[in-house]
Amino acid sequence: MNEFGNLIKAERERREWSLRELADKSGVSTGAISQIERGKRRSPHEKTMKRLVKALELDVGEQEREMDDISTPALSSPMQELYNALWKLGLSRVAIDNILQITRLWLESERRR
Structure with missing residues (x-):
């Protein structure tokens, strides 16, 4: 990966x-x-x-396509789709990781309800 x-x-x-x-x-x-x-x-x-x-x-065009498809380990399909969408918007990996972490925490809190 x-x-x-x-x-x-x-x-x-x-x-x-x-x-x-x-x-x-x-x-x-x-x-x-x-x-x-x-x-x-x-x-x-x-x-x-x-x-x-x-x-x-x-x-660069080839590399951008490669980076668009980068898979992050242990992401579910919806989270992977979110990751790819945020990457295409030009967000940095640090920002994307932070957004994914917040999203995971929110989803966990929703499951506990």
Whole structure:
């Protein structure tokens, strides 16, 4: 469920770049890149994603389609639809995660009634 991280790693390896080379070209730390590639960083900041996409010279239209379809683990279909809709509106991942957390809390409180 780490499509972005898998894409970054595949593109980096295709170019035969080390983590350090991608870090130097993107301005993103090697630690952050490693965490993204291994799925340890669930929601990288949009700015970080854009830096990596630019450094790897990925097609932005293709990358946006990829990011539109990013699945967040453990989301029900309606929550996944909400996630995708908020992403398409241009909200940051942090904002989306906060909205999803609030929505989950609200749904839990409604179920208890």
